[in-house]
Amino acid sequence: MELRVLRYFLAVAREGSVTRAAQRLHVSQPTLSKQIKDLEGELGKKLFVRSSFSVCLTEEGLLLRRRAEEILSMVDKTEEEFKALGEISGGDIHIGAAESDSIKHLARRIKAVQTRYPRIRVHVYSGDRSDLAQRLEQGLLDFAVLVESGDLSRYNYLPLPDGDTWGVILRRDHPLAEREGITPEDLLEVPLICPRQGLQKELSDWFQERVDGLTIVATCNLAYNGGVLAREGLGCLLSFDRLVDTGPDSPLCFRPLTPPLRSRLFLVWKKYAVFSPAAAVLLEELKSRMGEA
Secondary structure (H helix, E strand, O other), X not given: OOHHHHHHHHHHHHHOOHXXXXXXXXXXXXXXXXXXXXXXXXXXXXXXXXXXXXXXXXXXXXXXHHHHHHHHHHHHHHHHHHXXXXXXXXXXXXXXXXXXXXXHHHHHHHHHHHHHOOEEEEEEEEOOXXXXXXXXXXXOOOEEXXXXXXXXXXXXXXXXXOOEEEEEEEEXXXXXXHOOOEOOHHHOOOEXXXXXXXXXXXXXXXXXXXXXXXXXXXXXXXXXXXXXXXXXXXXXXXXXXXXXOOOOOOOEEEEEEOOXXXXXXXXXXXXXXXXXXXXXXXXXXXHHHOOOO
16 A cells, blocks of 8 residues: 555545546646546445445555544654755644643643744644544654643643633523532533543532533533534533633633642653654753743
């Protein structure tokens, strides 16, 4: 299975048309059709369902698309690293991050590095813990920012300053908006929107035995989208503060949990990781200056 053919396959999958993909790739349509047919023969599976004017992926095609994207991302990242060897003036750094206002501390250190090396580029991938851990293990990320829940012993890590306050994001006309703080009992009969992975350890511990009495109507992995659901009245969003607009002009407000619940975030990287020059420069900056707020 050649990398070039995988790129051809992804182009057809994204365009939904062999003709448009051939035009984008600057190859003839018969050549591209033959490459896809040969790939299906090599794998022994049908990858596309063809109609008169378009193609769509089969289940096997969807699986190959995910794998091809992972493979080619790793290949591209490796090529970037080798191009940057011996040249600290530029390079690419890949960082996965949970949503948090504490990312500002990482951003300041990135800015300091780019001031010295303007050609360094940073690519940020947002996701939840499972997404980030998987991409870190696959080598698609140099660093990841993870919430403290879970075992960090498999990584090297640095704590980010500050922390994040858990609370409820809800409409201002919701009865609970009158409260200064939200207790576990307040949420027992309330439709809740939770992080996609469900209640994290900190939240489960905070609710204690009441956790089985919760009504979870939706999950999300991005606070912004969860905020939209809350704004439209689907439920109350359990989230960190400062991730969703709850300013005076917003129909939403934030109410902290009581007793208070805070989570710390950690910048992690694989043990024995071999960094590109650009990533190594950032790590040195982080180790020397991360303690500064």
